[in-house]
Amino acid sequence: MNFRLRVWRQPNAKAAGRLVDYEARDISPNTSFLEMLDIVNENLLARAEEPIAFDSDCREGICGTCSLTINGEAHGPDHPGAVCELYMRKFRDGETIIIEPFRVRSFPIIKDLVIDRSALDRIVQAGGFISARAGSAPEANSIPIPKHDADLSMEAAACIGCGACAAACPNASAMLFTAAKVSHLSLVPQGNPERVRRVLKMVHVMDAEGFGNCTNTYECEAVCPAEISASFIAKLNREYMRARLRASAGD
Protein backbone atom coordinates (compact mmCIF):
# COMPACT_ATOMS: atom_id res chain seq x y z
CA MET A 1 0.00 0.00 0.00
CA ASN A 2 1.07 3.60 -0.61
CA PHE A 3 0.24 6.62 1.52
CA ARG A 4 0.83 10.33 1.45
CA LEU A 5 1.76 11.53 4.94
CA ARG A 6 1.43 15.08 6.17
CA VAL A 7 3.51 15.15 9.36
CA TRP A 8 3.89 17.92 11.94
CA ARG A 9 7.58 18.89 12.09
CA GLN A 10 8.80 21.24 14.79
CA PRO A 11 12.55 21.40 15.55
CA ASN A 12 12.11 22.29 19.25
CA ALA A 13 9.64 23.59 21.83
CA LYS A 14 10.08 27.23 20.89
CA ALA A 15 10.27 27.01 17.09
CA ALA A 16 7.20 27.26 14.88
CA GLY A 17 5.99 23.97 13.43
CA ARG A 18 4.40 23.05 10.09
CA LEU A 19 3.06 20.07 8.19
CA VAL A 20 5.62 18.44 5.87
CA ASP A 21 4.63 15.95 3.15
CA TYR A 22 6.24 12.50 2.90
CA GLU A 23 5.54 9.42 0.80
CA ALA A 24 5.21 5.97 2.39
CA ARG A 25 5.62 3.35 -0.37
CA ASP A 26 5.18 -0.44 -0.54
CA ILE A 27 3.79 -0.74 2.98
CA SER A 28 2.30 -4.11 3.94
CA PRO A 29 -1.34 -3.83 5.10
CA ASN A 30 -0.29 -5.70 8.27
CA THR A 31 2.33 -3.13 9.22
CA SER A 32 1.46 -1.27 12.40
CA PHE A 33 1.26 2.51 12.20
CA LEU A 34 4.47 2.93 14.21
CA GLU A 35 6.34 0.39 12.03
CA MET A 36 5.20 2.35 9.00
CA LEU A 37 6.76 5.48 10.56
CA ASP A 38 9.95 3.44 11.25
CA ILE A 39 10.12 2.55 7.54
CA VAL A 40 9.64 6.19 6.54
CA ASN A 41 12.38 7.20 9.00
CA GLU A 42 14.81 4.60 7.62
CA ASN A 43 14.31 6.09 4.16
CA LEU A 44 14.86 9.58 5.57
CA LEU A 45 18.09 8.44 7.26
CA ALA A 46 19.27 6.83 4.01
CA ARG A 47 18.87 10.24 2.38
CA ALA A 48 20.69 11.87 5.36
CA GLU A 49 17.53 13.74 6.38
CA GLU A 50 16.34 14.30 9.96
CA PRO A 51 14.01 11.43 10.96
CA ILE A 52 10.53 12.16 12.35
CA ALA A 53 10.65 12.18 16.16
CA PHE A 54 7.78 10.27 17.77
CA ASP A 55 7.22 8.48 21.08
CA SER A 56 6.73 4.75 21.57
CA ASP A 57 7.75 2.10 24.05
CA CYS A 58 5.97 -1.22 24.62
CA ARG A 59 4.13 -1.28 21.27
CA GLU A 60 1.48 -3.56 22.75
CA GLY A 61 -1.00 -1.03 24.07
CA ILE A 62 -0.13 -1.09 27.76
CA CYS A 63 2.44 1.63 28.39
CA GLY A 64 0.61 4.73 27.15
CA THR A 65 3.70 6.24 25.54
CA CYS A 66 2.60 6.56 21.90
CA SER A 67 0.63 9.75 21.42
CA LEU A 68 -0.35 10.76 17.91
CA THR A 69 -3.38 12.51 16.52
CA ILE A 70 -4.10 10.81 13.20
CA ASN A 71 -6.61 12.42 10.81
CA GLY A 72 -7.93 14.50 13.68
CA GLU A 73 -8.49 11.63 16.13
CA ALA A 74 -6.32 10.84 19.16
CA HIS A 75 -4.73 7.39 18.55
CA GLY A 76 -6.20 7.35 15.03
CA PRO A 77 -9.43 5.92 13.63
CA ASP A 78 -9.43 2.45 15.22
CA HIS A 79 -11.01 2.85 18.68
CA PRO A 80 -10.43 1.54 21.26
CA GLY A 81 -6.69 1.14 20.91
CA ALA A 82 -3.41 3.02 21.13
CA VAL A 83 -1.47 4.06 18.00
CA CYS A 84 0.74 0.98 18.35
CA GLU A 85 -2.37 -1.21 17.97
CA LEU A 86 -3.40 0.55 14.76
CA TYR A 87 -2.68 -1.27 11.47
CA MET A 88 -2.29 0.20 8.01
CA ARG A 89 -5.10 -2.04 6.70
CA LYS A 90 -7.45 0.40 8.46
CA PHE A 91 -6.56 3.01 5.82
CA ARG A 92 -7.36 3.18 2.10
CA ASP A 93 -4.56 2.67 -0.41
CA GLY A 94 -3.33 6.08 -1.56
CA GLU A 95 -4.94 7.87 1.38
CA THR A 96 -3.54 11.13 2.72
CA ILE A 97 -2.87 10.78 6.45
CA ILE A 98 -2.39 13.84 8.66
CA ILE A 99 -0.23 13.18 11.74
CA GLU A 100 -0.10 15.73 14.55
CA PRO A 101 1.00 15.67 18.19
CA PHE A 102 -1.55 15.74 21.03
CA ARG A 103 -2.36 19.44 21.29
CA VAL A 104 -2.82 20.48 24.90
CA ARG A 105 -1.12 23.50 26.48
CA SER A 106 -0.15 21.35 29.47
CA PHE A 107 1.60 18.88 27.09
CA PRO A 108 4.30 21.12 25.54
CA ILE A 109 5.84 19.82 22.32
CA ILE A 110 9.47 18.75 22.74
CA LYS A 111 10.15 17.97 19.10
CA ASP A 112 7.96 17.02 16.10
CA LEU A 113 5.40 14.58 17.52
CA VAL A 114 7.02 14.12 20.94
CA ILE A 115 5.27 15.84 23.84
CA ASP A 116 6.00 16.27 27.54
CA ARG A 117 3.19 14.70 29.57
CA SER A 118 4.74 15.14 33.02
CA ALA A 119 1.70 17.26 33.96
CA LEU A 120 -0.14 13.92 34.35
CA ASP A 121 2.65 12.62 36.61
CA ARG A 122 2.30 15.70 38.81
CA ILE A 123 -1.45 15.04 39.18
CA VAL A 124 -0.65 11.50 40.38
CA GLN A 125 2.11 12.79 42.67
CA ALA A 126 -0.47 15.05 44.32
CA GLY A 127 -2.38 12.09 45.74
CA GLY A 128 -2.75 9.17 43.33
CA PHE A 129 -1.13 6.71 45.74
CA ILE A 130 -1.71 5.07 49.10
CA SER A 131 0.63 5.60 52.05
CA ALA A 132 0.69 1.95 53.08
CA ARG A 133 3.27 0.45 55.37
CA ALA A 134 5.63 -1.63 53.27
CA GLY A 135 6.39 -5.20 54.16
CA SER A 136 5.24 -8.65 53.24
CA ALA A 137 1.83 -8.90 51.59
CA PRO A 138 -1.04 -9.45 54.06
CA GLU A 139 -3.33 -12.44 53.89
CA ALA A 140 -5.57 -11.77 50.85
CA ASN A 141 -8.85 -12.54 52.58
CA SER A 142 -8.20 -10.30 55.58
CA ILE A 143 -9.66 -7.24 53.80
CA PRO A 144 -13.03 -8.13 52.27
CA ILE A 145 -13.91 -6.08 49.17
CA PRO A 146 -17.29 -6.45 47.44
CA LYS A 147 -16.89 -7.94 43.96
CA HIS A 148 -18.68 -5.01 42.35
CA ASP A 149 -16.30 -2.46 43.91
CA ALA A 150 -13.24 -4.52 43.03
CA ASP A 151 -14.38 -4.80 39.39
CA LEU A 152 -15.12 -1.08 39.14
CA SER A 153 -11.78 -0.24 40.72
CA MET A 154 -9.97 -2.51 38.24
CA GLU A 155 -11.83 -0.88 35.37
CA ALA A 156 -10.59 2.56 36.47
CA ALA A 157 -7.10 1.20 37.10
CA ALA A 158 -6.90 0.15 33.42
CA CYS A 159 -6.00 3.79 32.57
CA ILE A 160 -2.56 3.79 30.92
CA GLY A 161 -2.07 7.55 31.32
CA CYS A 162 -1.59 8.24 27.61
CA GLY A 163 -3.37 11.62 27.72
CA ALA A 164 -5.65 10.91 24.74
CA CYS A 165 -8.64 12.10 26.82
CA ALA A 166 -7.15 15.58 27.16
CA ALA A 167 -5.95 15.52 23.53
CA ALA A 168 -9.41 14.69 22.18
CA CYS A 169 -11.39 16.90 24.59
CA PRO A 170 -12.66 20.07 22.87
CA ASN A 171 -11.58 21.86 26.07
CA ALA A 172 -8.27 20.01 26.57
CA SER A 173 -9.53 18.77 29.94
CA ALA A 174 -7.81 15.93 31.81
CA MET A 175 -10.90 15.02 33.82
CA LEU A 176 -11.15 11.44 32.56
CA PHE A 177 -7.53 10.72 33.53
CA THR A 178 -7.93 12.30 36.97
CA ALA A 179 -11.31 10.61 37.45
CA ALA A 180 -9.80 7.18 36.70
CA LYS A 181 -6.88 7.74 39.08
CA VAL A 182 -9.11 9.05 41.89
CA SER A 183 -11.76 6.34 41.38
CA HIS A 184 -9.55 3.27 41.39
CA LEU A 185 -8.18 4.12 44.83
CA SER A 186 -11.37 5.50 46.40
CA LEU A 187 -13.32 2.32 45.59
CA VAL A 188 -11.19 0.03 47.74
CA PRO A 189 -10.55 0.09 51.51
CA GLN A 190 -6.80 0.59 51.06
CA GLY A 191 -7.48 3.99 49.48
CA ASN A 192 -10.05 5.09 52.00
CA PRO A 193 -7.88 6.80 54.69
CA GLU A 194 -6.61 9.42 52.20
CA ARG A 195 -9.82 9.70 50.23
CA VAL A 196 -10.70 13.33 51.07
CA ARG A 197 -7.19 14.75 50.74
CA ARG A 198 -6.52 12.79 47.55
CA VAL A 199 -9.36 14.18 45.46
CA LEU A 200 -8.92 17.76 46.67
CA LYS A 201 -5.18 17.79 45.95
CA MET A 202 -5.40 15.99 42.61
CA VAL A 203 -8.16 18.29 41.31
CA HIS A 204 -6.21 21.31 42.56
CA VAL A 205 -3.06 20.25 40.70
CA MET A 206 -5.09 19.34 37.60
CA ASP A 207 -6.48 22.90 37.50
CA ALA A 208 -3.11 24.46 38.31
CA GLU A 209 -1.49 22.57 35.38
CA GLY A 210 -3.72 24.55 33.01
CA PHE A 211 -6.01 21.84 31.69
CA GLY A 212 -9.49 22.91 30.54
CA ASN A 213 -12.82 22.06 32.15
CA CYS A 214 -15.21 19.19 31.50
CA THR A 215 -18.35 20.17 29.57
CA ASN A 216 -19.66 16.59 29.24
CA THR A 217 -19.10 16.13 25.50
CA TYR A 218 -17.85 12.55 26.18
CA GLU A 219 -15.27 12.75 23.38
CA CYS A 220 -12.69 11.43 25.90
CA GLU A 221 -14.33 8.03 26.45
CA ALA A 222 -14.74 7.59 22.68
CA VAL A 223 -10.96 7.70 22.08
CA CYS A 224 -9.71 6.12 25.33
CA PRO A 225 -7.59 3.04 24.47
CA ALA A 226 -8.42 1.54 27.89
CA GLU A 227 -12.16 2.18 27.46
CA ILE A 228 -12.44 4.19 30.68
CA SER A 229 -16.08 5.26 31.00
CA ALA A 230 -17.00 8.93 31.44
CA SER A 231 -19.21 7.77 34.32
CA PHE A 232 -15.98 7.93 36.36
CA ILE A 233 -16.06 11.70 35.78
CA ALA A 234 -19.46 11.82 37.51
CA LYS A 235 -17.86 9.77 40.27
CA LEU A 236 -15.02 12.30 40.49
CA ASN A 237 -17.62 15.08 40.76
CA ARG A 238 -19.30 13.19 43.60
CA GLU A 239 -15.97 12.49 45.33
CA TYR A 240 -15.03 16.15 45.04
CA MET A 241 -18.35 17.44 46.44
CA ARG A 242 -18.17 14.91 49.30
CA ALA A 243 -14.59 15.93 50.08
CA ARG A 244 -15.41 19.64 50.03
CA LEU A 245 -18.29 19.06 52.46
CA ARG A 246 -16.11 16.94 54.73
CA ALA A 247 -13.21 19.40 54.60
CA SER A 248 -15.49 22.32 55.45
CA ALA A 249 -16.92 20.28 58.32
CA GLY A 250 -13.36 19.97 59.66
CA ASP A 251 -12.83 16.30 58.84
Add this chain to the structure above:
Amino acid sequence: MIVAITGIILILFVIGHLLGNLQIFLGPDWINGYSQHLRDLGPLLWAIRIFLFAAVSIHIYATIQLAIENRRARPEPYVDRNYVKASWASRHMVVSGLVVLAFIIFHLLHFTARKFNPRFPLLKLDPLNRYDVYSMMVYGFENVYVSIFYVIGLFLLTLHLTHGSSSFFQSLGLNDRKLTPRLALAGRIFAWLLFAGYTSIPIAILLGLIKPAQQL
Protein backbone atom coordinates in the same frame (compact mmCIF):
# COMPACT_ATOMS: atom_id res chain seq x y z
CA MET B 1 -21.91 22.82 39.35
CA ILE B 2 -22.96 26.48 39.36
CA VAL B 3 -23.77 26.19 35.68
CA ALA B 4 -25.78 23.00 36.33
CA ILE B 5 -27.87 24.47 39.16
CA THR B 6 -28.64 27.76 37.38
CA GLY B 7 -29.35 25.70 34.24
CA ILE B 8 -31.95 23.60 36.09
CA ILE B 9 -33.68 26.79 37.33
CA LEU B 10 -33.82 28.12 33.77
CA ILE B 11 -35.10 24.80 32.39
CA LEU B 12 -37.90 24.84 34.97
CA PHE B 13 -38.76 28.38 33.91
CA VAL B 14 -38.82 27.40 30.22
CA ILE B 15 -41.25 24.55 30.98
CA GLY B 16 -43.55 26.79 33.05
CA HIS B 17 -43.42 29.56 30.47
CA LEU B 18 -44.42 27.13 27.71
CA LEU B 19 -47.37 25.79 29.73
CA GLY B 20 -48.52 29.39 30.33
CA ASN B 21 -48.19 30.32 26.66
CA LEU B 22 -49.97 27.24 25.34
CA GLN B 23 -53.13 28.59 26.97
CA ILE B 24 -53.46 30.75 23.85
CA PHE B 25 -54.98 27.64 22.23
CA LEU B 26 -57.69 27.63 24.91
CA GLY B 27 -58.92 31.08 23.94
CA PRO B 28 -58.52 34.71 25.07
CA ASP B 29 -60.19 34.19 28.41
CA TRP B 30 -57.60 31.64 29.57
CA ILE B 31 -54.41 33.45 28.61
CA ASN B 32 -55.66 36.94 29.56
CA GLY B 33 -56.75 35.59 32.93
CA TYR B 34 -53.40 33.84 33.38
CA SER B 35 -51.38 36.98 32.64
CA GLN B 36 -53.65 39.09 34.88
CA HIS B 37 -53.02 36.51 37.59
CA LEU B 38 -49.24 36.89 37.12
CA ARG B 39 -49.48 40.70 37.29
CA ASP B 40 -51.62 40.45 40.43
CA LEU B 41 -48.68 38.75 42.15
CA GLY B 42 -47.13 42.24 42.34
CA PRO B 43 -43.93 42.22 44.39
CA LEU B 44 -43.72 38.41 44.14
CA LEU B 45 -43.61 38.69 40.33
CA TRP B 46 -40.69 41.11 40.62
CA ALA B 47 -38.97 38.78 43.08
CA ILE B 48 -39.27 35.95 40.54
CA ARG B 49 -38.01 38.20 37.74
CA ILE B 50 -34.97 39.28 39.80
CA PHE B 51 -34.32 35.66 40.75
CA LEU B 52 -34.41 34.58 37.09
CA PHE B 53 -32.23 37.52 36.07
CA ALA B 54 -29.69 36.49 38.72
CA ALA B 55 -29.81 32.87 37.50
CA VAL B 56 -29.21 33.97 33.88
CA SER B 57 -26.37 36.31 34.90
CA ILE B 58 -24.59 33.71 37.01
CA HIS B 59 -25.09 31.03 34.34
CA ILE B 60 -23.51 33.28 31.70
CA TYR B 61 -20.73 34.61 33.93
CA ALA B 62 -19.66 31.10 34.99
CA THR B 63 -19.79 29.64 31.48
CA ILE B 64 -17.87 32.51 29.89
CA GLN B 65 -15.18 32.04 32.52
CA LEU B 66 -15.06 28.30 31.77
CA ALA B 67 -14.92 28.99 28.03
CA ILE B 68 -11.97 31.38 28.45
CA GLU B 69 -10.06 28.79 30.51
CA ASN B 70 -10.88 26.10 27.96
CA ARG B 71 -9.67 28.28 25.10
CA ARG B 72 -6.39 28.88 26.95
CA ALA B 73 -5.92 25.16 27.53
CA ARG B 74 -5.33 24.61 23.79
CA PRO B 75 -3.57 27.65 22.33
CA GLU B 76 -2.55 25.89 19.10
CA PRO B 77 -5.54 24.21 17.40
CA TYR B 78 -5.41 20.96 15.45
CA VAL B 79 -4.87 21.33 11.68
CA ASP B 80 -7.29 18.45 11.19
CA ARG B 81 -10.02 17.57 13.66
CA ASN B 82 -12.49 14.72 13.62
CA TYR B 83 -14.94 14.36 16.50
CA VAL B 84 -15.96 10.78 17.29
CA LYS B 85 -18.67 11.38 19.86
CA ALA B 86 -18.98 15.04 20.89
CA SER B 87 -22.15 16.47 19.31
CA TRP B 88 -22.21 19.78 17.45
CA ALA B 89 -24.56 21.16 20.11
CA SER B 90 -22.23 20.18 22.95
CA ARG B 91 -19.28 21.93 21.27
CA HIS B 92 -21.17 25.16 20.54
CA MET B 93 -22.90 25.87 23.85
CA VAL B 94 -21.45 29.39 24.12
CA VAL B 95 -22.55 30.39 20.61
CA SER B 96 -26.06 28.94 20.99
CA GLY B 97 -26.32 30.46 24.46
CA LEU B 98 -25.38 33.95 23.27
CA VAL B 99 -27.89 33.82 20.40
CA VAL B 100 -30.53 32.74 22.92
CA LEU B 101 -29.51 35.70 25.11
CA ALA B 102 -30.01 38.11 22.18
CA PHE B 103 -33.37 36.43 21.54
CA ILE B 104 -34.43 36.83 25.19
CA ILE B 105 -33.58 40.55 25.12
CA PHE B 106 -35.63 41.00 21.94
CA HIS B 107 -38.46 38.90 23.35
CA LEU B 108 -38.65 40.96 26.57
CA LEU B 109 -38.66 44.26 24.64
CA HIS B 110 -41.23 42.85 22.22
CA PHE B 111 -43.85 41.32 24.54
CA THR B 112 -43.00 42.59 28.03
CA ALA B 113 -42.08 46.20 27.22
CA ARG B 114 -44.33 45.93 24.08
CA LYS B 115 -42.01 47.62 21.59
CA PHE B 116 -41.49 47.26 17.80
CA ASN B 117 -45.19 47.02 16.93
CA PRO B 118 -47.23 50.20 16.23
CA ARG B 119 -50.47 48.34 17.01
CA PHE B 120 -49.58 47.34 20.60
CA PRO B 121 -50.47 50.80 22.09
CA LEU B 122 -53.82 50.72 20.25
CA LEU B 123 -54.94 47.50 21.99
CA LYS B 124 -57.95 47.99 24.27
CA LEU B 125 -58.64 46.03 27.44
CA ASP B 126 -60.65 42.82 27.06
CA PRO B 127 -64.33 42.63 28.20
CA LEU B 128 -63.23 41.76 31.74
CA ASN B 129 -60.94 44.83 31.89
CA ARG B 130 -57.78 42.74 31.59
CA TYR B 131 -54.85 43.41 29.26
CA ASP B 132 -55.59 41.56 25.98
CA VAL B 133 -52.46 39.39 25.81
CA TYR B 134 -54.22 37.10 23.34
CA SER B 135 -54.61 39.77 20.66
CA MET B 136 -51.15 41.17 21.41
CA MET B 137 -49.56 37.78 20.70
CA VAL B 138 -51.56 37.39 17.49
CA TYR B 139 -50.63 40.87 16.18
CA GLY B 140 -47.04 40.33 17.30
CA PHE B 141 -46.60 37.03 15.45
CA GLU B 142 -48.50 38.12 12.31
CA ASN B 143 -45.23 39.76 11.26
CA VAL B 144 -43.43 36.97 9.35
CA TYR B 145 -39.94 38.33 10.13
CA VAL B 146 -40.68 38.46 13.84
CA SER B 147 -41.98 34.89 13.74
CA ILE B 148 -38.94 33.69 11.80
CA PHE B 149 -36.65 35.28 14.37
CA TYR B 150 -38.59 33.54 17.14
CA VAL B 151 -38.25 30.17 15.41
CA ILE B 152 -34.47 30.73 14.97
CA GLY B 153 -34.11 31.76 18.61
CA LEU B 154 -36.07 28.71 19.73
CA PHE B 155 -34.07 26.42 17.44
CA LEU B 156 -30.84 27.54 19.12
CA LEU B 157 -32.43 27.18 22.54
CA THR B 158 -33.37 23.63 21.53
CA LEU B 159 -29.79 22.81 20.44
CA HIS B 160 -28.55 24.32 23.71
CA LEU B 161 -30.93 22.09 25.67
CA THR B 162 -30.28 18.88 23.69
CA HIS B 163 -26.93 18.95 25.51
CA GLY B 164 -27.75 20.96 28.63
CA SER B 165 -30.88 19.16 29.76
CA SER B 166 -29.01 15.91 30.40
CA SER B 167 -25.48 17.22 30.94
CA PHE B 168 -26.32 18.70 34.35
CA PHE B 169 -26.88 15.20 35.79
CA GLN B 170 -23.25 14.34 35.03
CA SER B 171 -21.96 17.64 36.46
CA LEU B 172 -23.82 17.00 39.71
CA GLY B 173 -22.35 13.50 39.87
CA LEU B 174 -25.69 11.84 39.15
CA ASN B 175 -24.68 9.08 36.81
CA ASP B 176 -25.68 5.52 36.22
CA ARG B 177 -24.44 3.32 33.38
CA LYS B 178 -27.90 2.27 32.32
CA LEU B 179 -29.69 5.51 33.13
CA THR B 180 -27.26 8.04 31.64
CA PRO B 181 -27.66 7.08 27.94
CA ARG B 182 -31.43 7.08 28.49
CA LEU B 183 -31.24 10.51 30.13
CA ALA B 184 -29.27 11.80 27.14
CA LEU B 185 -31.99 10.54 24.80
CA ALA B 186 -34.74 11.86 27.07
CA GLY B 187 -32.96 15.25 27.14
CA ARG B 188 -32.98 15.39 23.33
CA ILE B 189 -36.65 14.43 23.15
CA PHE B 190 -37.48 16.97 25.86
CA ALA B 191 -35.66 19.75 23.97
CA TRP B 192 -37.46 18.98 20.72
CA LEU B 193 -40.84 18.78 22.47
CA LEU B 194 -40.19 22.27 23.83
CA PHE B 195 -39.34 23.40 20.28
CA ALA B 196 -42.57 21.91 18.92
CA GLY B 197 -44.62 23.45 21.75
CA TYR B 198 -43.17 26.93 21.46
CA THR B 199 -43.10 27.18 17.67
CA SER B 200 -46.67 25.89 17.41
CA ILE B 201 -47.86 29.33 18.58
CA PRO B 202 -46.35 31.59 15.86
CA ILE B 203 -47.04 28.89 13.23
CA ALA B 204 -50.70 28.60 14.22
CA ILE B 205 -51.01 32.40 14.09
CA LEU B 206 -49.28 32.68 10.70
CA LEU B 207 -51.57 29.95 9.32
CA GLY B 208 -54.54 31.99 10.49
CA LEU B 209 -55.73 29.35 12.96
CA ILE B 210 -55.78 31.93 15.76
CA LYS B 211 -57.44 35.30 15.03
CA PRO B 212 -57.13 38.45 17.18
CA ALA B 213 -59.94 38.93 19.70
CA GLN B 214 -60.25 42.58 18.70
CA GLN B 215 -59.82 44.26 15.31
CA LEU B 216 -57.50 47.24 14.94
